[in-house]
Amino acid sequence: MTGVKGMLGAVVTAPLGALARVLDAPLRLWQRLTGQGGMVAFFLLPNMAIFTIFVLLPLVINVAYSMTTGAALFLPERTYVGAAQYERLLRCADYTNLATCQEDQFWIALRNTGTFVVLQVSLLIVAATITALILNRALRALSFWRAVFFFPVLLSPVVVGLIWRWILDRNGVLNAALVGMGMDPVNWLLERNYAFSAAIGVTIWAHLGFFALILLAGLQAIPRDLYEAAEMDGTKPARVFWRITLPLLMPNMLVVIVLALIRAVQVFDEAYVLTGGGPGTATLFLTQYIYEVGFASLLKNPGLAAAASILMGGVLILLTLLQLALGKRNERKGRLK
């Protein structure tokens, strides 16, 4: 273990070391000229420059983009239209009928994403909790079982999408199994409800291990003596679960739920490779809508895409604040203990 760790450290630091030696002399001079302040600036500069140009600046000008119209890419060449893009996104003649909305695709994407978030997150959390509870039973070969669930987490979304597209194909192995059992084959990716369920199932498959792992860490942190005390009192297992396990797991559980929500709101790659948003618009989600409107369609509309992404960003910021607040609360509780 330490051998691997040391080797890894060496592999990581060796190329950096070579660079560091070259920079030794010039930086000594720089330090003499500018003092410690100059060195702090030097250490911060590369990261903060990239961060400012490619994260902060886009964040700020995104708002400006969402208030302009036209196909021009650069901000100064675009026409200011105020809140017109937001109005276009949100205006419907009759809110009970999405077909009357000016941007009905946006509303369809919104409805799909909403449904997806509710179903996927609740199923995912239930499955992850069950998995964590099972892994927490003094199992032999725990690392193997953990690996079983964790394996798909590292796979790329494109690979995940293609693996399942192949299995769910009309002539795929799943249909072969159905026919083998005397049932009719199903057009998994070409029927609306099946395709939507497939998107939910595949994303759960891909992310289950990640969430189970965090919950497992939470379960393992629950003091054993609580369970021993409960056993001595002859408490029923169900009662132990509701009264000890679940309440003590709650802090982790909340963080996991918020993380899962944040991920689900942005669902894109796996679903996109799996179904391409289809059939029709059955699995069109928000991120894909933004991608299509801003980049992929013939009539690119960067302003509209920016407005939609700001609306999505708003939801994500709320969720992030919620997560930070939960984290703070956990930290305070941890200190009190």
Next chain:
Amino acid sequence: MSRAVAFLTRRKGGERWDWTDVFTFVWLGSAVFIMFGPALWLVLSSFKSPAQLSEFPPTLLPYEAQTVVVEGFDRPLPLFTVTDEAGTRTLAEVRRVGTVAQMVDPENPGEVERVNIANRTPVREVGFSWGNYLDPFLRFDFLTYTKNSIFVTGVATLITLLTNSMAAFALSKYEFRGRGFVVVLIIATLMIPLSVILVPLYSIVSGVGLINSLWGVILPTVATPTGVFLLRQYMLTIPDELLEAARMDHASEWQIYWRIVLPLTAPALAVLAIFSVVWRWNDFLWPLIVLSRQEVYTLQVGLNAYAGELNVQWHYLLAMTVITMIPVVLVFIFLQRFITAGIAGTGLK
């Protein structure tokens, strides 16, 4: 053997089977099948020939039709098992006309028999179509895609490690005005996903002329707040006395960074390196937007483009999917401990 049985039938502790024991077995058993099965099926399928891939129901293992060299014919002939009134025998096909095939006995090639194709099945053996793996590299651009992916992953990871550790060092070991602000700024953007800033980011990358350049994929991803955050938390645990002692010995601040702090941060750097490799190798949405010319595609974008064609050539596509999966599977097999520890400890992925 008895130990294996004891292991398989052990229970929660009591003498009788608890329903939770049954449930655990069912859950774990189906998990092995559901989690590993699809990837295994991908690998098995990737070795099948196009004809085999279009078979329904599919066979588990890849097979190859057997051929035989028969005297008097310059090319090898496919072998079939024929079953009809005359009994069961193995014949080679000379040519096929409609539903009737002209076949010969390989041992006795003089006499041509006419056989209805309903009465015969091809003779085949387990065999691997390695061409599925070779052709995409030789005839298509997958070699370029692979090189691009390796370049992006390697360079982005190195830059990430360097810039993030420098920033984390400044933010953990120096007192200066605005430090708190920078730290808060970084934490605040921890969860801002790329999908929220696609449009303005594209215009900026386009403004600096990096559209259709691998650097356009690399640069926006390297200043990860997650990395800075992770490394800073780790560096905060390094005692300042070490740094002071080095200053007494006239070490420059730069030397303190790379000779003292960096080696001590190696475990955290290793975790970040592993994550960075997996992130950058798997990146899809941003490369999809920035890279629109074939010669700069990464594997992920190339695969997607290939899968989006009207006539999907599954035999090549499946093989290339396996290739794309390999580095991540290697990371998983050898470094799983670091990753699971990293996730359980920090909740990052």
